[in-house]
Amino acid sequence: MSIEHPTQSSSIVDVLETVLDKGVVIAGDVKVNLADVELLTIKIRLIIASVDKAKEIGMDWWETDPYLSSKAANQTQKELEEENNQLKKRIEQLEEKME
Helix, strand or coil, X not given: CCCCCCCCCCCHHHHHHHXXXXXXXXXXXXXXEECCEEEEEEEEEEEECCHHHHHHCCCCHHHCCCCCCHXXXXXXXXXXXXXXXXXXXXXXXXXXXXX
């Protein structure tokens, strides 16, 4: 006769799927005081979620960060080139007025 035990164990995959689907927020502050004088405060905010969930709640900073996105880097480069051209034209106009 075998003994059967109902198992409700969650595998790491199930837990990870739930966490990424719902998201988890971890928040904390670290403060360093000396003689009641606050010397340093570090605020730590961590969110663990899927990319889709992050976008759903309005987080998409990685798409506009030039260090993380080649599209953003190209856009930044184009903006800098345009600004540089405008400044060159402005300098030429000012030099013409000075003559």
